[in-house]
Amino acid sequence: MKKLDNIALFADLSKMDKLLLNYIKLLDDNFNFSNLTVIHYVALDSYSIELQEVIPELGEPLEEVLRKEIQQNINDAFGGPRDTIDVHIESGGSIGKLVDYIDGQKFDLVIMGKKAHYSGSGSLGGKVVRLCNANFMFIPENSRPNIQKIAVALDFSKYSEKVMQMAMEVSEKTGAEIMPMTVLKAAVRYFPYIRERVAVEKSLKENHQKSYRKLQNKLGFDADLEFLVPDQDQHIGRLIYDHALSESADMVIMGNKGKADNQSLLMGSVTERLIASDKVLPVLIVK
Template sequence: MKNLNKIALAADLTEMDEMMLHFIKGYDSLFDFEELHLIHQIEIEELSSEFEAMLAQKNQSLEELIREELQSKIDSVFGENKSTIHIYIQPQPDFSALVNWINKSKFDLFFLGKKKGLEGSGIFSSKMVRLLRCNLILVPETAKPTITKTIVPIDFSSYTGKVLEMSGHISKTTGTELLPIHILKIGIHYFPFVGNEKSIRKSLEKEALGKYEKLKKKANIEASLSMYLAEGNSIGNAIYKHTRELKGDLIVISKKGKSDDSDLLLGSVAENLIANDKNVTVLIIQ
């Protein structure tokens, strides 16, 4: 398992930046990251005459002004002269160029803030999730930088092994509890036998446990699998519901799941769990 050493944060010059830096500082005590890169894209195509006059008066370029602002936030959270923290500013509002640069940089983990009440629409984060090729972690503005329980939804897709492996690594690194869960959804093809729902559920549970035992041995983890019925909810909503009931701090999922078409950039469960109304930190494994 590759360690999470080289990490990055998308900074947008709002109060979310400082919140995310505090969150990363807390996670650093758990994972001991080696490098942090703050990344900002300048979205202004043309400066107003008033803004240009202000920059001239300060004898600074816009890039220098932004760099100074980001550095002050870094210093306030981590202290001064941190040689392991770097700033990259994309000078043009070219989103494709930014995505290409990030993908070429091969970050182990990319942090994105998930906004609900704070300034910003969250569209930037949503686009990044779809296009970046590194592991991503979406953090709600109210999240605490701790992990006591890691929730691992198991769907037995081709991605499940990677998700279990990463989750096991996180559990061992942080000493936190690993809670694999599987959501049972009785499909429409069982409709003629709906009167025998208990029997169907028992059969599905037995099948899931058999599959999980094989995955468990391969991933070298000891955690038992808990199963829950979707009860009319979507899989994503059911996962979120039981995460809240179990008091989970982190959900680890893959970008796509068992039922997602191969040409989708993002699977339906991942799409559901990163929505702004879901107040939980989500790690998306590539």
């Protein structure tokens, strides 16, 4: 697992920017990132007539104005410019180019603000997280940058090792406690037979416990795995989120996709639910 060193942050000129910068400032106190790039995406493929009229009045290119605006916010948050912080303005309105840029920079983590009204794959964040190879963290408006407890959602798929490594890295830097959890969900076909369902759950639990111990031996950490059992019809994403919240976790770390997710999904349904429904907890998605 690479250290969290090369970080990107999305600024979108909204009020969120200041919150995000403050959040990352506090993270930086622990992490000491060697490089932070603040990315702004000019989400227009062409300028409207109104814009075309006012841009000449600026006396300098629009990109320059945006760069200065963002730099100002950075200065406010960090108490002046820092040579480890860059601003990147991506204009042209091509998400494809933006994705190429992000993948090309090999960021260890990309941080985005999450609006209360997240609109799934239609929003910029929703698109970029699906298209890029980087790890993403979504930060809601009212989250605390004080990380003391990390909820780690494991399903023992190929992501789980990376997810755990990421949790260990964050924990090492912040001193936060790791709280691993997994959901016991028997496949639908067992549902009519309640007694069998119990048996299936038991063997599922044993399997998970075994995989977990393997992971523990490999990575060397100690924390007990918690088993969550969903009520009928309860969405797993919701279950994980509620549990993390009730245990007063400060963030959730999980993989991009689960075991059962279809190849054609760019993001798993549980992950999707977690970044869509959550209002308080930051979610870190490991790819």
